[in-house]
Amino acid sequence: MSDEYLWDKTGAPDPEVEHLERVLGEARFDGPPPEMPVTSGRPGLRFAVAAAVLIGIGALTFGLAIDRGARPETPQPGWAYMLVPVENGDRTAEARTLVAGDWIETDATTRADLTVADIGRVDLDPDSRLQLVRTGDDEHRLRLERGRMQALVDAPPRLFVTETPAGDAVDLGCLYTLEVDEAGNGLLVVEVGMVMYERGGYEAFVPAKARCEARKDKGMGTPYFETASGALRAALRRLDFGDAQGNALSDVIEACTVRDTLTLWNLLQHPALDQAARGRVLDRIEAFKELPDELTRDAVLDRDAETLLSLRDALGLYW
Amino acid sequence: MSVDARSTARHCPRVTTVPDPAPLARGEPDVAAAVAAVLSGDREAFGLLHGLFARMVHAILLARVPAREADDLTQDVFLTALRKLDQLKNRAAFGPWVAQIARNRAYDHHRRSRRFDTLPAELAGRGGADALEAREALAAIRALPAAYRETLMMRLVEGMTGPEIAARMSMTPGSVRVNLHRGMRLLRDALGQKETR
CATH class of the missing domain: 2.60.120.1440 (Jelly Rolls)
Known part of the structure; x- marks a missing residue:
């Protein structure tokens, strides 16, 4: 496999890149330039536009002075x-x-x-x-x-x-x-x-x-994908906002599909979940995707930032 | 440090600043001169700018809208650029400037339609394994972070080389190379994942 081919099409061709080039090349743009309006670039028009802009700026400045009353002398950064x-x-x-x-x-x-x-x-x-x-x-x-x-x-x-x-x-x-x-x-x-x-x-x-x-x-x-089931959404509302959570976490875990590992990953940081509860969440994640070799279960449950990010990257393929 | 604070560089590489372009490489067209010529009404110069940047603009749009609409929007972007050309302060920065117009145009399009085709329908009418594969590949590229998405569209769809992408986008070759390499790795993973599901 050659990175040079991906970079500048030199070196040994990468078969996968070549294949994608061929398949995706169908969508390549090859249209002519659009017709350039005949008025563009004419000095008279440009002068008129410039004059209009200047008049507009003057009117705007005047209008703001009226609208806002006394303004600081130094211009403040603002948004249009x-x-x-x-x-x-x-x-x-x-x-x-x-x-x-x-x-x-x-x-x-x-x-x-x-x-x-x-x-x-x-x-x-x-x-x-x-x-x-x-x-x-x-x-x-x-x-x-x-x-x-x-x-x-x-x-x-x-x-x-x-x-x-x-x-x-x-x-x-x-x-x-x-x-x-x-x-x-x-x-x-x-x-x-x-x-x-x-x-x-x-x-x-x-x-x-x-x-x-x-x-x-x-x-x-807790975030969820638009494709999340009604059961998952309802269980999340009980877990996140309910006064009596009951079996809400179990219901959430039960309702999650592989795509809902987004929800499960976020739950690993949920402030209301203790280590044991996070362990149940991680069990469910591992049912969909084994932990990458370089990650340890303890580090995930300890909410080690780098570990959680690596896990997110690994799960992101499903999202 | 929060999880996100450590992840910022990893997930949304900035692609939209308008840096000072690098000095002209040997054989590179003088974009600033072409912009000046267009402002004086030179149609050929407009054709030159279109020839240099249309594929880049198309790739940026294709990263965000269905392919059947990207062609028309590409032309819209150039007409918008033409109308606003006298507002461009740094004429040599035409590339990143028109790239931002393209992103805004895609946003407008998206806002009006209020939905984004997860699986693009542009090739739906065509049969065959290649068409299906193209749909899947486009969808996989669109799911990548913006910098990888745009760069891979330019390379794999538009057939631009890395040095050409760097020149048009006013990015450093190193940044483009990294985007291509990492983007391609993610794309391989995503496509491989689909196959194994």
Whole structure:
């Protein structure tokens, strides 16, 4: 097997790479360039566009001065956003700037589109309330008090954080939806990539196609895939949020399939599970997948961070 | 240290920064000059940029949307880039800039459709073992972290070499090599896992 072939198509061909090239080559792009609009690049048009931009900036600055009253002399880093009517999606609305401490509140007739510095976007649904807590090179932090937002972030892990009353969603890259109901309870649904949902030192790992519920008074629940059975979901709610848990852990373990090893892996870190209970969880994991040779059962049950990560990598093939 | 804190580098390698491009390698087209020419209305220069970057853009889209839609979206991305070209401050950074437009376009597409085909339907109408295998391979690549996903799409679908990917994305050859190597290892594991199930 030659890495050189994978790198630059020199060296001895790797049969598997060659085979994939042939099979996947069917989807290769070979389209011509699109027609270039005839107006593009014309000096007159460009001047007009530049003038419009300058006028727009002037109007925006004036508008903000009125809107916000006295502002600090030193410009603060801010995010551009726009309130968009739900009914017609008209995106010609005035562009605004959100700075640290500002809130956005949408009613039933509007949503908001935000640009998250240079790392992504947030779409805020109607009837939502959101605050920019801070924005900077080391962290961008929002607080979703109520409603629903969808975030697309393509940035180093942990650079983008959204607080909710029930826990903080810490972005590890990609696309997710976060909801907070009137009672402050949360729901995190990850579409692409992965997110950590955290509170009080407990971190729930939520990868693509998984979700995690949270309660304001109890914190995060245990993540599960969208494909999880109703029985598993019900048992998890009893385990995570129920007053009388009864046989909830047994029911969870019983309901898990190989794909639900995501749930089992997260349970290994569950704050309410003692070592014996974690042992039962690990038994179930091992029924699906033997522990890799380099990992020991004791290290898993002791919640050794490196060991848990290695186990997650091994189980990730099923997710 | 938390489990996640140790895992950050492992799971979401950053691919979207717009770094200063490396000095022109021998034989590399002058992208900044092509951008300047397009801004003055030069159609040939637009064709040159399209020829250089269309496969990269297509691969980025293909990593996120069904193949039957990736072709049209590729053209949309170039038209968007053309409209916004005068906003590009560092003309030599056209590659990472248009790559980010492609990612945003895929997101828009995804947001509208509200669902993502886990198993792409693009080849559903075609029969044969190859079509099935292609579907499985595309799905397996799409399940990888973004940096591996995009790099492998460029290499295996678009037929770009590692040095070419590095040049178009303004990434270091070392980073691309690592992404290819690790991505391919994960892909082999994933495909092997499917076979043994």
